[in-house]
Amino acid sequence: MGTPDPHMLRVQQLFVRHQGQLRAFVLAIWPDFGRADDVLQEVFLTVSTKAADFQEGSNFLAWARAITQRKVHEARRLARKPTISPDVLESLSAACPEAWAEDRRLATLAECLKLLPPRAEQLVRLRYHKEHSPPEIAQLLGRTVNSVNVALAKARVALRECVNRHLAPSDLPAT
Numbered sequence: 459m460g461t462p463d464p465h466m467l468r469v470q471q472l473f474v475r476h477q478g479q480l481r482a483f484v485l486a487i488w489p490d491f492g493r494a495d496d497v498l499q500e501v502f503l504t505v506s507t508k509a510a511d512f513q514e515g516s517n518f519l520a521w522a523r524a525i526t527q528r529k530v531h532e533a534r535r536l537a538r539k540p541t542i543s544p545d546v547l548e549s550l551s552a553a554c555p556e557a558w559a560e561d562r563r564l565a566t567l568a569e570c571l572k573l574l575p576p577r578a579e580q581l582v583r584l585r586y587h588k589e590h591s592p593p594e595i596a597q598l599l600g601r602t603v604n605s606v607n608v609a610l611a612k613a614r615v616a617l618r619e620c621v622n623r624h625l626a627p628s629d630l631p632a633t
Contacts, residue, residue, distance in 0.1 A: 469518075
């Protein structure tokens with residue numbers, strides 16, 4: 459085994475430094491925590507393989523996001539989930555600030571999710587983790603679509619307020 463390529467090691471270190479932002483980006487497109495980790499592993503492998511393509515001093519996060527977009531699109535296609543238009547992915551990428559979400563914010567959101575009443579937590583998990591539509595959730599739970607939409611709206615407000623309470627103002631994204 460030869461000496462590790464210093465450029466590849468530097469690229470891998472940049473990936474590790476920006477992993478939280480990349481994970482949050484994946485979750486914004488496909489809110490499934492398990493799939494996000496799988497996609498990130500694929501992104502790491504691709505970043506490592508294509509390390510020579512990255513120019514030192516250029517924007518690593520933009521380069522890695524482009525790879526991430528392709529990997530999310532590919533994973534959704536393989537999972538037979540509706541694919542997202544490349545234009546939409548590009549818009550999401552452009553709108554996503556550099557430090558949009560770190561692991562601390564995601565951990566806070568996960569903790570706040572556990573604090574929701576059980577029925578609200580179930581609705582959020584069905585909607586955002588299992589990717590069921592409100593009509594599908596209504597059918598699964600024997601509720602009306604309107605009651606599902608209202609309950610989801612209330613759960614989102616509760617989650618936002620919980621996250622805001624637990625994080626210092628400097629930890630929150632600028633709006």
